[in-house]
Amino acid sequence: MLSKRIKKIKESGIRKFFDLAAENKGSFIDLSIGQPHFPVSAKLKKAAKIAIDSNCNSYTSSAGRPDLRKKIAAKLRAENNISAKPEEIIMTAGVSGALFLAFGACLDPGDEIIVPDPYFVFYKEILTFLGIKIVxxxxxxxxxxxxxxxxxxxxxxxxxxxxxxxxxxTGAVYTKEELKKIAQIAKKRNLLIISDEIYEKFDYDDKFFSIGSIYKNTLTLNGFSKSQAITGWRLGYAHGPQYIIEAMKKLQQYSFICAPSLVQAALETEMNLSLSEEIKKYKAKRDFVYENLKDKFDLNRPEGAIFAFVKIPKGKKNFSEKLMDNKLLAVPGKVFSKKSNYFRISFAVDDKILKKGVQILRKLAQ
Structure with missing residues (x-):
């Protein structure tokens, strides 16, 4: 009874670890899940409660609340140097929702899309589901x-x-010069660039740059799940050429209908909450992980996001299983890549948990 296309995609390797940790709470040192661990702002919680009590519980337009789109357009102009208008923005059910709408609106079965490897798990599975060829x-x-x-x-x-x-x-942050070269290549071939910038605020070395500021044929995708620690609230957005946004809106009308209304209303009043203190703490966690693993493992210093992508030492067979045996949860690299000799850890955890995890990793690298 199942479709051929659903049989082509695999269960999320990340969600397996999420479920395992949830079912065995306290039994594992969990460095597997990619979500900020700091508390949601009291102001934002209050705004959400007010939104519910103010009856912001119905459908919005499929594009999203107009005033919120105006604020996001202003943010893109001020912070990303992207010439954005409200009508070029659609609110989505997280960046995952934006990606699904973008793929569905812009790509046909058999079209090719170039995806850097390693990659976020969503990309490969949903592109495969839609019949789009990944290069x-x-x-x-x-x-x-x-x-x-x-x-x-x-x-x-x-x-x-x-x-x-x-x-x-990987924690890599592409440089302005790197992105300029990509934009030149895309312009020569009239290619669409889809830029997932959900971890924009987690930029520890001030390298972040939005390619949409120099290449108009860009869909810039972002949201609030990571920056406001509201991964379960599901609110993202896309900005791009208006004809693409209109096509995404048409698909949204028959799929998600609209992004969560009460979350839109809450962010409309509390969109600009500062993350500076949290980012300082995460930068310190990044430094701790790198400084305490670099002599035992081959890894790059993460430049952003909340992850380290670590190479398994030579000769260490069944490393993922050994991590599990030592009650440490980390995601095997093959979940994100055609290669399998890496693993991903998240440093978005309490310092005590992070130290315990690093101690286990150092022991296993002996």
Whole structure:
């Protein structure tokens, strides 16, 4: 009774660990899940309660609340140097919702999209589900994009390039010069760039740059799940050429209908909450992980996001199983890549938990 396309995709390797941790609370040192661990702002919680009590519980337009889109357009102009108008923005059910709408609106079965490897798990499975051909761009070992490698992957069937910076799972943040070269390549071939920028605020070395500021044929995707620690509230947005946004809106009318109304209302009043203190703490966690693992493991210093992508030491067989045996949850690298000799850890946890996790990793690397 199942469709052929649903049989092509796998259960999320990340959600398996989420379920395992939930079912065995307190039994594991959990460095597997990619969500901020700081509390939701009291102001934002209050705004959500007010939204419910003010009866913001019905459908909104499929594009989203007008005043919120105005504020996001202003944010994109001020912070990202993107010339944005409210009518070029659609509110979505998280960035995952924006990605689904973008893929569905812009790509046909058989079209090719270039995806840097390693990649966020959602990309591969949903593109496969939709029948779109993925052409992987190997970014090992520094996880940055080599423009010459990129050029060689483009064919007459190439329609888009998918970027994710700051990157999940690697923590790489693409530089302005790197993105300029990508934009030049895309412009020459009239390619669409889909830029997933959900970890924008988690930029520890001030490298973050929005490619949409220099290349108009860009869909910029972002949201509030990470920056406001509201992963369960599901609110994202997309900005891009108006004809693409209109097409995404049409698909949204027959799928998600609209993004969560009460969350839109809450963020409309409390969109600009400061993350500066949390980012300082996460930068310190990043530094702790790197400084305490670099002599035992081959890893790059994460430049952003909340992850380290760590190479398994040579000769260490069944490393993922050994992590589990030592009550440490980390996601195997094969979940994010065609390669399998890495694993991902999240440092978005309490310092005590992080120290215990690092101690276990150091012991296993002996």
């Amino acid at each position: 992987f761009l190997d970014t090992y070992p520094d996880f940055h994009i080599d423009s010459e490698k990129l050029k060689k992957l483009i064919t007459p069937k190439t329609k888009a390039i998918l970027l994710n910076s700051p990157n999940n799972p």
